Amino acid sequence: MNTTPTPMRWWRRLRTMIALAAVGALAVTLAPPTVASAAALQTADGLSAATAAGSCWEVKQQDGDAPSGIYWLVTPALVAPEQFWCDQETDGGGW
Structure with a gap:
C-alpha cells in the first residue's frame, strides 16, 4: 500500500x-491582557522603580499636581531606574 x-x-x-x-x-x-502585561500598562508616575517615568516632564504630564521632589526615572541611556530631583514648580514644572 x-x-x-x-x-x-x-x-x-x-x-x-x-x-x-x-x-x-x-x-x-x-x-485579554495577562497580569504581567497589565503591570506594564501601569502609569509611569515615577513613584517607584517599577513605575519609573522617562523624565520629570512625563511625571508632570501624568499628574499635573505632582509636587517637586525625588522621582524614579529611566531613560534608554540608563541600565536601570535611578532617582532624580524633579522641579515641578518652576515655569510649569517638569524640570
Missing part, C-alpha cells in the same frame, strides 16, 4: 495547517 499523500491531500493538509496557524495567531493577539 502506498502511504505517500497525493498532491491534492498534501495541499489540503498545508491549507489546514496555515489556517490553524492563522487562527492561533489571532487568538494570541486578541487574548
Whole structure:
C-alpha cells in the first residue's frame, strides 16, 4: 500500500495547517491582557522603580499636581531606574 499523500491531500493538509496557524495567531493577539502585561500598562508616575517615568516632564504630564521632589526615572541611556530631583514648580514644572 502506498502511504505517500497525493498532491491534492498534501495541499489540503498545508491549507489546514496555515489556517490553524492563522487562527492561533489571532487568538494570541486578541487574548485579554495577562497580569504581567497589565503591570506594564501601569502609569509611569515615577513613584517607584517599577513605575519609573522617562523624565520629570512625563511625571508632570501624568499628574499635573505632582509636587517637586525625588522621582524614579529611566531613560534608554540608563541600565536601570535611578532617582532624580524633579522641579515641578518652576515655569510649569517638569524640570
